[in-house]
Amino acid sequence: MPKVYLLDYVAGNVRSLVNAIEKVGYTVEWIREPADVAKADKLILPGVGHFGHCLSQFEQGGYVEPIREHIKSGKPFMGICVGLQALFESSEEDPNVKGFGIIPGQLVKFDDSTKSVPHIGWNSANTSKGNEVTRESLFGLNPSSKYYYVHSYAAPYRKGYYEADGWSVATARYGEEEFVGAIAKDNIFATQFHPEKSGIAGLRVLKAFLDGTRLDTLKEQPSLATSKEGLTRRVIACLDVRTNDAGDLVVTKGDQYDVREKEGVDAGGQVRNLGKPVDMARKYYEQGSDEVTFLNITSFRNCPLADLPMLEILRRTAETVFVPLTIGGGIRDSVDTDGTKVSALEVAKLYFKSGADKVSIGSDAVTAAEEYEAAGKKLSGQTAIETISNAYGRQAVVVSVDPKRIYVRSPEETPHRTIKTKFPGPNGEEYCWYQCTIKGGREGRDFDVHQLVSAVEAMGAGEILLNCIDKDGSNSGFDLELISTVKETIKIPVIASSGAGNPAHFAEVFEKTTTDAALGAGMFHRGEYTVKQVKDYLESEGLMVRRFEE
Ligand code: 1PR
Known part of the structure; x- marks a missing residue:
């Protein structure tokens, strides 16, 4: 079975990610030290918990440069949850700690005056913009599917901002706030949601990344009515x-x-x-x-x-x-x-x-x-x-x-x-x-x-x-x-x-x-x-x- 490399630094539930990867036909090789990163063809960076804690762990473990090198070399890279956040410049969660700075901007905390925070539950990762219905699926994402999110900080979406820099963005809405649900450019793909926890819809996304299927035709016509709202019940x-x-x-x-x-x-x-x-x-x-x-x-x-x-x-x-x-x-x-x-x-x-x-x-x-x-x-x-x-x-x-x-x-x-x-x-x-x-x-x-x-x-x-x-x-x-x-x-x-x-x-x-x-x-x-x-x-x-x- 083809392999994917996973960074073994994480405290959280990586077992589910391994199970999901195996379910879609790949095996996992662990990266246990910085020198292993160079062996990886496809690399996944899962992330849980606190932005500062997570980034400091990469830093102390000597992973920052090898990961940058991997990304620069054009080999496939996927970040999940804090693995997506790590690609940004910084986060309000810990302003003293720097992200990789590959995507411009800072993550900010959701406004909790009108809604519960953390944002926990099933939400969209919608590639349709406005009334324009997309028939293309970015890494298996479907505007009518729902994905499992759990986080308090997010990258606010500003129309055209990331796109001007060549990024393709899938968005989600929580209350009045529209944020980045998934983002991709060249060899980089990252999701704020957890594909390994998002049922069949999430497995499809993981498989598309691992198979290298960046763009595909959507099998079903997405319904815009359901794709624009926030969390499901x-x-x-x-x-x-x-x-x-x-x-x-x-x-x-x-x-x-x-x-x-x-x-x-x-x-x-x-x-x-x-x-x-x-x-x-x-x-x-x-x-x-x-x-x-x-x-x-x-x-x-x-x-x-x-x-x-x-x-x-x-x-x-x-x-x-x-x-x-x-x-x-x-x-x-x-x-x-x-x-x-x-x-x-x-x-x-x-x-x-x-x-x-x-x-x-x-x-x-x-x-x-x-x-x-x-x-x-x-x-x-x-x-x-x-x-x-x-x-x-x-x-x-x-x-x-x-x-x-x-x-x-x-x-x-x-x-x-x-x-x-x-x-x-x-x-x-x-x-x-x-x-x-x-x-x-x-x-x-x-x-x-x-x-x-x-x-x-x-x-x-x-x-x-x-x-x-x-x-x-x-x-x-x-x-x-x-x-x-x-x-x-x-x-x-x-x-x-x-x-x-x-x-x-x-x-x-x-x-x-x-x-x-x-x-x-x-x-x-x-x-x-x-x-x-x-x-x-x-x-x-x-x-x-x-x-x-x-
Ligand atoms: O105290 O940290 O060891 O945790 C023990 C856990 O076990 C607690 O979460 C406690 O709620 C739960 N627990 C302990 N005894 C019982 C019991 O039933 N004798 N069950 C128990 C609690 C409540 C719900 C239940 C809903 C919905 N069960 O989990 O599922 O009330 O039921 P319904 O839809 O049928 O009405 P610790």
Whole structure:
């Protein structure tokens, strides 16, 4: 099989990129030292995390000159995400660090006054300009396809600016901001999105680069109507995973977090078994799920860390599922079976190396947030959120919140921030606050959801997975009041979770709140609806979704 060279400096999830490259018929050779760069015919520069950190690593590793030489020699070069950003002169993210300066201009942070930042989700890379419909595909890009982006800084698009210098540009729009989604000139091609995480559409782009197919004729006529908007409505399938009583890892699902059967043949307290994690993840990918989340809900530690069964599940899932994968459960400082201390950062690293794009932190985030408040909102630099976010970037850290309603008669009854609810409590109470819980809802804390989300945003979390114990498994729709109040508090994206029972519940949460994504579990696992049915319904309601491409 033909080869492509990949720079082995990256901390992030390169396994998915390797899987994607192999999927389109190439093998990967690693560049482990600067001298290896000269051996490369085709070179890919993946990049994750912080611009300054990434560029300093190239600099310290002695890669800058060899990469420049490669590009100058006219051999094919592709940059991905921070690999694209590295080609520019500089970035607001770290003005003291210089980029390669091959593309003119500076990357700037998205304006977060009207939208969530980071920009996470599926957006365009549109080569059509204005009303002019292009029939040509640049490196397999299709104006009607959607690609997976995750970043806070971008190169603003100015009509004609890059083109005057000979660049071809594909753009995306986030709110009012139009930015560079992909850019190409001669032997250089770079994407701000992750092709390895963009399903079939992304694999097509990787293949076109590797095959050297710069320009092709579009097979389908692109629709301009769908290509000009911003992010699609993100629909996520979530798999709660744990060992059952026979010792097998199964997908399970609780009602208000209770996962044991209460009726039927398995009644008598067996863990509800809804299927095999890898097979189910693949099924949801094929139904068009925009991401797949695994939550290891018992996050057991009775085997050596490196053998954790979840690592194997991730590795196998990442071979066939080319959308972002999140893993949660047990991301915290821990002690291995042989007594060795393992930091949360090392635990996360194992998951990233096995194919995870994001880790999700539950109980540990609550404890860390409580300590942050108690210390007068001072960052310690030592928490799981901070260490992982500093090393892998904010976008790689999700905080999973498990709140439950505590009803009160009036806001004066509690120091916590209350809301007036349309759904009064058991004794007619018209107010409630949302209490944070840990250990899968088993322990309630004297800490509310606002305190938690504000603290973890300050600590470097990139996204909130907002569950709701009262709604979990209820099929009665999302807790819109909870979602709205959390969205008012923070700028980072929120994934609404708990309570989805049918496609209309997804439409409702997107129409009545500003949630950035919505997640379902039980309704998919029980086979009541497919992800595709949810997306078809959203589309019929005029909400833009990513269509699954064959
Ligand atoms: O505390 O960092 O080890 O993480 C543990 C993780 O496991 C947390 O993310 C926590 O939410 C999750 N978890 C722990 N116990 C349970 C349980 O169910 N007994 N599951 C649990 C949480 C909630 C959602 C669920 C939605 C949608 N599950 O993931 O998928 O509520 O369900 P629905 O659509 O069927 O209503 P740590």
